[in-house]
Structure formats: C-alpha cells, structure tokens
Amino acid sequence: MPHAYHEGQQVRKPEEINAYLVGGGIASLAAAVHLIQDAKVPASQIHILESGPLPGGSMDGAGIAETGYILRSGRMLNFSYLCTYELLSKVPSLKDSAKTVKQELDEFNAIPDNKTNAHARLIAKGEKGPEIVDVSHMGLNTKERADLLRVAAETEKQLGTKRINECFTKEFFDTKFWYMWDTMFAFQPWHSAVEFKRYLHRFIQEFPRINSLTGVDRTSYNQYDSIILPIETYLKAQGVQFLYDIKVNSLSFYPGPAITVSEIHFASSKTGATGVIHVEAHDLVFLTLGSMTACSSLGTNATPPEPLPAAEEALTAPDGAWQLWSSLANPSLNPHSSAFGNPANFYTRIPESNWLSFTVTLKTPEFLEKLEVVTGNKAGTGALVTFKDSNWLMSIVVPHQPHFLNQPENVQVFWGYGLFPDKVGNIIQKPMSECTGAEILQELLGHLNFPEQPTLENAITIPCMMPYITAQFLTRKHGDRPEVVPKGSTNLALMGQFVEIPKDTVFTVEYSVRCAQVAVHELMGTKEKPKDIYMGEHNVKVLVEALRMLLT
Template structure:
C-alpha cells in the first residue's frame, strides 16, 4: 500500500491533538509514509491546548486540564493503546494511564465549599419538580427544534442555585448563556456520570499533565516515522480551485516574516484545525495581571476560508462573543508543602485523590484542583503545583476588591486563601508561591449558541481533499471540549479522505441503557 502513496503529501494545519492523532492514523491504518506527513504549527511546540510548560524557578503553567473518562472516550483509548509509553516501551500509554488511575482513584470529599468555608453536603442534587420537568423536556427535544437556545432559556432561576448546577457547570465550564444543545449532548453523553457527579469517580487522571503524559509519547511515536514538523509557521489562507466543489490548490503561509506558498497536487490532502479555544491567551505573573487579547491566526484563517466557499462553517458564532466565552485560570507553584498540607486536611483528600473544589459563593466562582505530585516530569520533590480557574473574571472579588481579570497572581492567591480561611498562613504561603494567571478569551467559545451548519462537517460536502478537525467541526451526538472530540474528528477525516473501510469506535449510547436511566432517575430525586 505504501507505494500508492509515495508521491502524495498530507498537510495538517495546526499541531494540536487532532493533528497528531490524524498523523498516527495515517501511519498505522493507511501505511502512509511518515516523511510525507507535514504538521504546520505557528507555536514553537506541538500539543495545542494540551499543554504543560515552565519550570520550578520561573513557575509552571497549565492553561487548562483536560479530564478523561474511561467509559466515554472510545477512540482516545483505542489510539493510546497503540502508542508506547515513554517510560516503558512494552507498555502502551493507555495501560500506563489506567494503571496510574487504578492506583490513585478519584473520590472527591469536598466538591462544594460555602462562604463560611464549610464543605457542603452534595448528595442531593437539589432539584425541584420544575427542574426535573425542564431536564426531561431538554433531553427529548430535537436539536433542530432547539436551535440557538441558551441553557437559561430552558431552566428557571432555581435550577442555577442547585448543587447539581454548581458541580456540573464547574466540572465542564458551562455558563447559563451557553448552548442548550451542547448542554443536552453532555447530559446524554455523560449520563453514566450523573449519579456520581458529587465525587467525580468517573474522572480518569493521567500520571502527569496532559502534555507530558499524552503529547510527548505521540510526538516520539511520530518522530520515529520521520513525520515533518514545520514549527513557528503560520498558515494565512488556502487557495481553492474555481469550481462548485471544494478542492484546495495551495497553502499560503508566513514564516519569520517571509511569505511562502505550498502547491497542493492531485492526491494530496489538507486537514485543518479551524479555530482554537486557547487562541489569544495571555499570561500574567505574581505582580502583573494578564491582558485580554482578540482573535489570533487560527480564527483569522477560518474567517477567511468561510467567506470563500459555502459549507465551511460560520466562525462568527464562536469567535465574536469574547464576553461569553472567556475565563481565567491560574497555576500555582509552591516551594514548600504548607498549602498542600492545609488543603489535604481541609478537603480530607490527599492530592490526586480529590477533584475540583468549587467555592460556590465566590464572586469569581472559583475552583481549584490538587493533582497527584509531581505534576511535571522535571518537577523537584520539594515543589508542589496546583491549578484553578474562575468562571466570572469580570466580577469584583470578595476579599480583593478588584475584577479577577485585573488581579495579579498574588492577588488571586490572596482571594483563594480568604475563601479557605487560611489567612493565618497567608504570608508564608504567598512568600513561597508563584501564581501565574492566564486569560483565555475563547476557552468556551465552542459552547456558544449555534445553528446547524455553523460548524463545518469533518469532510464538507463536495470536498475532494479538505477536512476539518478539532473542536469546531461537526460530529453528531459527540461533545466538544474533550480529547475524544479531537481524536474522533481526526479518525473520521483520515478514513473518509483515504477511503479506509474500518470501524470508528461508536459513541456509547448510555441513554438507552435501562440501568443508567434508572440510576439517573433516582439521582434526580436525591
């Protein structure tokens, strides 16, 4: 089969998880020569939103942590089953992750915390009859009828004060103004998690951050096949053949200020990551607040392409609503164990055994999570790292009377310690910590209300050589803001473009499982 592809090239625009997965499928399932695969990325490092960077001296940074699920990430686990672990080539990344997760299971004991710094009893979801009826109506209504409805269009004010909403919303980063269609998909896709949302036992943790645990093994695998990585190279536009169909004829790019063109020959393929949830991010420091930026090159490229041909989506539904899609995260590097010791005692969870701790009465709706340590491959033993985020960065803090978006890392840390009532240790904790805030204007842009067709099909109708992957293409029934969505999109793209007659792992249909339905029904009345 390799001979059939000798002179054919595949170009991935964007170096995130979807492109890396697509390259693996080409090599593994198509016997495609690695040297003919080209991954074009504008940053100096691959991995996209699966990041993990920094060091103990300057501080570590994780813009956001992706949670995995052992029962709902069908293609992700299948992919990682064929990627060797960095530590043990005889063991797959999947086996390594599941082995770690089995040894360090998640069972949160402090999911919600109130303004008195008391752990809230969250066994009850807190629903009333109107909440249950609205949920049932949401589940049975078709996406076509729902259109661009928002979550708050379906539920009354009481729903947004329930334990369920605080837990579900902060686990997945939903806002009341986000798409009711996406919320419905989540409720169906993760129906099996609904009865245990208060403990998050269904979360599968990686040994380290996702960059070290997933991206690095994928990169090493692709390097062994001589895949070509074109770094610090920005794709600005695609040329199309003058015809009714969709055929890419050239890729226009800029590298180090110099413009260039890649001619696309017959038989070549182009696979584009359209849009990015971490595009335009900005980092602050202990003494400087991050800034709010606008569209970066991934959005500008999609904007340009969508104007050229019908069927390539409508990016404005996602990238023109920064006030509705932004939030701010922060990564804290601690040079002693004081905060971790206090937090483990307060939460009754050792680091890595708990989950998000959400301060439900926080003006910023702030949450934090303490991962198993070390969280980075090169992390010294005496250094601890934790992550947090605030869903409402434009609100003024309860202790620090400033908007979160205007706060330095030190001020964000002070606000957190106030909500935990760790103020007696504040001076020592702040002195030994480095809190790096990160503003992300598009982090939940994929949740914004949308119409059918706003997200292009993975392989648009009439396309001969173009596919879209990532979080902003359309995969029926699946949920964005997940690793699985990127991996599934990559597999669909490669198989369709190359005519591979091989099964793509189907979506588990938990809504048709009588045990799951019964358990969910009982949970709604807890």
C-alpha cells in the same frame, strides 16, 4: 504491499500521498498516527505545520520551578472516550516502550491511592470558616427535574439557538446540581441549550457520581507530558516532519465545483517571510479550525493578564487560526465559502466565552497539607473543588505530585479557574481579571480561611486570561459549524472543536480525536471506522442509576 484506497472514483495510493496537517494540536497528532497505522501513509510524507514552537495546541503545560509552571487548563478523561483511548493504545509510553500510553494510564488509575473520589466537591462559606456541602443529592425540586428531562427530550431543532437560561428558572442556577455540572464542564447560563442537552445524554453515566467524580481518569503527569509528548516522540521516530513557526494564511483551490486544495500559503511566524506549498489533487490537507486559546494572556505573580481583546483582534492573533478560517468562509475570497461555516459566530462574543485560569507553584508544603485536612483528599484524589460562594465561582484542581516531568521533589503544583473573572472578589475588592497572581492566591486563601504566610511568600501564581476558551459552547445555528469533510471535498478535512460531529460533545479531547479519525477514514477509505459514540442511556442499568440520582 500498501493498499490502494478509493475516494469516489479516485484511487488513492498511500505511498504516493503527501498529507499536510495545519495546526499542531491533538487533532493533527491523532490524524498523523491514524494515517500511519490505519491508512499506511509513509510517515516521511506527513507534514505538520504549526505556528508556534511546540505541538500540543491547547493541551499545553510548561515552566520550571524557579519561575513557575503554567497550565492553561486541564481535561478530564473518561472510559467513554473510545476514540481517545484507542489512539493512546497505538502509541508507546515514554517510560517503557513495551507499554502503550493507554496501558500506562490504566496502571496509574488502578493504584488505590490514585483513584479519584472527591470528599469536598463543593465548599461553602460557613459561620466559622469553610464548610463542605452535602452533595449526596442534587438539590432539585420537581419543576427543575421536569425541566431537565424536557431539555433532554427536545430535539436540537426544537431547542435551536436557545440559551440554557431560557430553559430553566433563575433558581435552577443556585442548585447543587448546577454548581457541580457547570464547573465540571465549564458551562455558563448563557451557553447553548443544544450543547447542554448533548452533555446530558453523553455523560448520563456520570450522574450518579457527579458529586464524587469517581468516573474521572487521570494521567500520571500533566497532559502535555503524559499525552502530547509521547505522541510527538512516536511520530518523530517514525519520520513525520514537524514544521514549527509556520502560520498558514490561506488555501487555494483547483478550478471547478469540487473542493480540492491546490496550494497552502504560509508565512514564518518569526521573520514574516512567505511561501507556498503546492498540493497535488491526490494529496491530503487536514486543517484544525479556530482556536480556544488564541489571544491568551499570561500575567505574573505581580501583574495581571492583559485586558480582553476587541473581537477583531482574533483575526490578527499570532497563531492565525481565526484569520485562516475567516478567509475560507469569506465569499469574496473563496468560491466554496458556504461549506466552511460561520467563524464570526464564535470569535466575536468574547464576553460570553472567556474565563481566567491560574497555576500555583508552591515552594513549601503548608497549603496542600492544610487543604488535605479540610477536604479529606490527598493530592490527586479530590479532582475538582468548587467554592460555591465565590463571586468568581472559583474552582481548584490539585493533581498527583509531581505534575511535571522536571518538577523537583520539594515543589508542588496545582491549578484553578474562575468562571466569572469580571466580578469583584469576596476578599480582594476588584475583578479577577485585574488581579495579580498573588492577589488570586490571597482570594483563595481567604475562602479557605488559611493564613497568608508562609504560603503567599513561597508561591508563584501565574494567571491566564483566555478570551475564547468556551467559544465552542456558544449558541449557534445549523451550518455555523462545518462538516469534518465538507460536501464536495476531495482532499480537505476540517478538524477541532468547531466542526460538527452529531451527538458528540465539544470541549473534550474525544471530540478532537474523533474528528481526526473521521477525517482519515473518509478521505482514505480505511477499513477502520471510528467507534460509535458511547451513549450510556442505551444501558438500562446506567439509565436507572442516573434517574435514581436525579430524583434523590
């Protein structure tokens, strides 16, 4: 028999609940799995409203060999992602339904030839061509070590709205540590010192292997095919309703001091036709706030992406994510606006939050063969290669092949990104943001001192400009990010990269999955609480090894 859960004085019977999940990203998919398995809500009463044609949100991957594959970005998985790995242990593998996605992940990473161990984490420009940088030590002096320890020790209140570059000397940003740390996590010097501090604590266990990335787990294919597709397949088989091309414009609330959603107002992304979903007080609404990949612009092999949008264009983006959050945080539109944070802090600072990624589809093997010789890493074992002297601060990731379920045997795929797309290239004399895909590949070939042909004429490179990709790292005040379950909420939870989870780190899959678990637990009163955040510093051995690396 289903259990009855208590929310305050209210008794919630799962068999009577309809749950509406706004946004089809990993947070909503995770919430749906936990609603079914932990809260016993019938799957047919769970409805996922997605503005696009597919689920997955920012965890996307698409394309075909003939026209080129597209990966806007990738995510590193790690044993410390306790919530994510729990989720993956609840979902069957697409290849073998007797196994879970987590078992499939473990088996893939247990194969010796698949293990990550970067031999060329940083590559510098040498007199005779590219040179692998010795990263056996971090290159920090006494002051820089002291500054790192000071930032780690200060409270978030003490750091406040400081930027990282307000906490260190200019020279710190030329150290091997910074080149490895900022490209591993996509930090910029002007990003939040509070977020930087959280990462120092959250990933202290990675200090001893920051130079090899041996702590990184990889999926067998891209993360859409390996994670999103199995979850989507499972949810559909259970009976979850997926409603695509539905853009939610606003929410209405029942009168009174409590935050209780009464209506969901939406429009068709295709036709513009509007509609309303009536929400009972005992129903649930889970809303993913904001979007890292809104207003993304794809170029082609022959054309650059569109120029960066003006800040106000966030509010007219097709997915509607920033517009919806802005309406909820607007006092003239929502009497509960003070509980919904400050979206303008995150979407109006595009020069601080954008970078450009690119996906290369190779029809001939020469590039990866030469790269293996230079780096000493076979495809899928090198993780991140950063060109430290690149004006664009360009990095590439060559995954295990094939990287897509539909990828032909004679085709290879890799992706990369530049953290400074406004800078003029070292080889191509214009900003990365103005470059075609072919020109970006030319720049990469130049850094490696590889011949342009036959690679250039047998490759398709698709660039992607993302105006908000690191918006969650921007400096912020307390309250700019709302709570997962706002104070006074009876049936609404907020999820995604722009909610507040104390101590955990944004720009990770773990953050999205954890907030989904928090939302289900708090609104449904489930016995299953999210696991505590992994903190390696509580392990003496981890702490000693990290300090040893820091002092090397």
